[in-house]
Amino acid sequence: MKIKTALKFVLGLSILAAVSMPAMSAGEKAKAVMMPTKDSKTTGWAWLANNGSQLRVWGQISGLTPGKHGFHVHEFGDCSAPDATSAGSHLSLTGQKHAAPENKMRHSGDFGNLEADANGVAKFDFSIPMTHGLHAVLGRGLIVHAKADDLKTQPTGDAGGRLACGIIGMAK
Ligand SMILES: [Cu+2]
Numbered sequence: 606m607k608i609k610t611a612l613k614f615v616l617g618l619s620i621l622a623a624v625s626m627p628a629m630s631a632g633e634k635a636k637a638v639m640m641p642t643k644d645s646k647t648t649g650w651a652w653l654a655n656n657g658s659q660l661r662v663w664g665q666i667s668g669l670t671p672g673k674h675g676f677h678v679h680e681f682g683d684c685s686a687p688d689a690t691s692a693g694s695h696l697s698l699t700g701q702k703h704a705a706p707e708n709k710m711r712h713s714g715d716f717g718n719l720e721a722d723a724n725g726v727a728k729f730d731f732s733i734p735m736t737h738g739l740h741a742v743l744g745r746g747l748i749v750h751a752k753a754d755d756l757k758t759q760p761t762g763d764a765g766g767r768l769a770c771g772i773i774g775m776a777k
């Protein structure tokens with residue numbers, strides 16, 4: 606009797622695992638918690654998930670000056686330097702130049718600009734083509750800058766210093 610109950614339990618568990626696994630990979634998403642650099646008050650968060658052939662990016666960042674701020678995925682998931690330069694340059698998987706997010710020929714990490722309102726809060730929700738999707742940006746650094754990205758100056762868009770840095774990691 607006891608053995609029979611135990612068998613039922615094990616069988617039940619394996620059915621549960623088989624049913625729940627496909628749902629987990631379909632809903633796969635990542636999160637970057639934006640931490641302020643030295644002398645910055647900029648904080649926030651961004652979610653990232655595959656949206657068909659595109660990458661959806663949504664979230665909220667506060668403690669900005671009103672107006673446009675460059676927003677990029679940088680090469681490394683290392684925000685440890687006081688000015689976040691440890692995150693390296695813009696993520697570039699295909700060797701293209703810096704450009705606008707609409708441009709097919711751009712750094713993979715070129716997300717363009719966020720626009721902060723009069724209170725210094727930027728709310729965003731956009732989708733952007735991304736070679737290899739979410740997995741291309743996992744473990745990288747997400748950076749919001751002090752100035753607007755002019756979308757043409759090489760190799761940074763002249764977006765100025767780094768106000769906050771977050772490491773893109775898997776999330777529930
Ligand atoms: Cu940047």
Ligand SMILES: [Zn+2]
Nearest residue numbers: 695703712715
């Ligand atoms: Zn770039």
